[in-house]
Amino acid sequence: MIEEKTLPYICHVFVCTNDRHGERKSCADGNSSSVLSLLKDAIAEQGWKGRVRVSQSGCLGLCMKGPNVLLYPQKIWFSSVAESDVPDIMKKIELIVAE
Numbered sequence: 001m002i003e004e005k006t007l008p009y010i011c012h013v014f015v016c017t018n019d020r021h022g023e024r025k026s027c028a029d030g031n032s033s034s035v036l037s038l039l040k041d042a043i044a045e046q047g048w049k050g051r052v053r054v055s056q057s058g059c060l061g062l063c064m065k066g067p068n069v070l071l072y073p074q075k076i077w078f079s080s081v082a083e084s085d086v087p088d089i090m091k092k093i094e095l096i097v098a099e
């Protein structure tokens with residue numbers, strides 16, 4: 001029997017790590033696994049675990065603009081994300097957490 005709940009997180013961060021191994025562009029071409037790790041570490045460092053969740057995701061449909069990172073339920077979409085963009089994403093999450 002299914003169970004329905006409201007989202008337990010203030011913000012759920014999805015990082016596409018889909019890898020097509022060069023057959024076609026995919027977020028893994030832009031080192032998205034590293035972006036995922038950096039975001040997870042930064043969220044843990046801030047003590048936001050339980051309030052902000054970072055999950056890897058499969059293809060989100062905008063592969064040509066990858067790596068892609070989404071924030072839900074805020075409907076914020078970052079494209080062409082590099083490891084150096086993690087601090088900017090964290091600033092955005094900080095504003096969400098502070099609301």
Ligand code: FES
Pocket residue numbers: 016017018019025026027028058059060061062063064066067068
């Ligand atoms: S491979 Fe990441 S959006 Fe498609």
